[in-house]
Amino acid sequence: MRTHPPTTDPLDTYTLNMGPQHPSTHGVLRLLLTLRGEEIVTAEPVIGYSHRAHEKMAENRTYAQFLPNTSRQDYLSGMIYNFAWVEAVEKMAGIPVPERALVARVILAEFNRIASHLLWIGAFLLDLGAPTPFLYCWDDREAILFLLESVTGSRLTYASGRFGGLARDLDADFPRRAREVIAKLRARWPEYDRLIEDNVIFRNRAIGVGVLTRDQCRSYGVTGPTLRGSGVPYDVRKAEPYGAYPRFEFDIPTRPEGDVFARYWVRVQEMRQSVRIIEQALDQLPGGPFLEPGSIGVKKRLKLPVGTQYYAVESARGHYGILLVSEGGAEPYRAKFRTPSYPNLAVLTEAMPGTLVADAVAILGSTDLVMPEVDR
């Protein structure tokens, strides 16, 4: 890493606002950069531009009515967030979920994770000035979105979870179409490796840039691929298995370097692990109902017992947690969302100083931020 002695002389530096409309901040993030020439002295994220008060909204609507809000927190892996809410409520209310729905949720969530990672690879490389992979990633992602649309009816902001199962069943043809999509993804992986991973320009811009150490990650609460790129094998799907995940075999890819390249590599490997999970799930997909028979779905108002409960899932960006407090009514007393992008953004104040402006774009991109999720 380039190291220069830190400066405190105000005449030596100047301030640059990167964002909130900058294309490489992926949403409305403002980075207040203090620069000395091209070198970053401090980087301060300014957030809150897309604050929609999801937590407050949860307090004035029923549990079912909050379903469309969930996927709008992180619109890139909305399915995972939607199921997290459904599962948190199910756990607290003690609603049984049929086997088929449990396994189907895993399939849909993992496809959504791959779609999210594909979008990230495309957009991230676009930031680095490589528009070609973007088109291939988009092609692959389109196949997944089309598959998910055929089950849920939506392309991005899914509201397909129901308390006690799913809104719609996977049709009889779904496994075949899913396997087709997987075959398409598999065929493309060697191309990605040749086009991106071995590319000299990408390697020079990614290796050794924006190093985050384990301890930095730990102290900020960084999770997800960003943490695993720093060598910590923490994944909620393994650490606190939920849903049908304990039945499936998969590895947690990690890499010790903690640089931009490590974070890229971890995500690429994660897509392969997701495919592994999906294939096992398709093999094991049981028959039976997709919504618990006699379950209320959303037809009746659901009242949760008095209490407090925390439920966490692994989203495409890391540890997503829901703290639900119920006072027995049809609406939550309080719902707190622990979104992974927030600490992943906060840690950048440590990773950015000492790097160049062009590296700031690479570092920012490599953490895969979704600003509506930071602000909520």
Added chain:
Amino acid sequence: MNFTARVARGIKSLLVGLGVTGRHLVRPVVTLQYPHQRPDASHWGGPIELVTFPETGTHDCIACNACARICPSDCFAIEGKRPEGAKKMRATKFLIDFSTCSLCGLCVDVCPTDTLQYSRRYEDVAYRRSLTVNDLLAPFPEDPYFTGKLA
């Protein structure tokens, strides 16, 4: 690795990448040539509409307002009247403000007579906000329950 070897490796990686794009040049086009080609919207969940039941040739909305109650975005404006001698109400006004609808499908799930569904429309456009209010009774100019054809 010495400098020459690194340069050679770098150039090779660029050529390999160029080979990947080159091969794509001769592969079939993946872009959908809209509007000459149309996407398959057979599973698409578009703006909510009323189901026409083949047995009656009309919808089955009893103006119970269950959909209006569950809708998180308050999209509905429903009024109903009881046809003479009938047990159930019939909707006389059914508006959905699509500009606030999030297509969550809760109304579809909650309807006791299963008379709501997603349409397959994906091209709705409007120049004015008032035009985003859909009159769901528009496809049903005459209600056979009110004209006495059905009871």
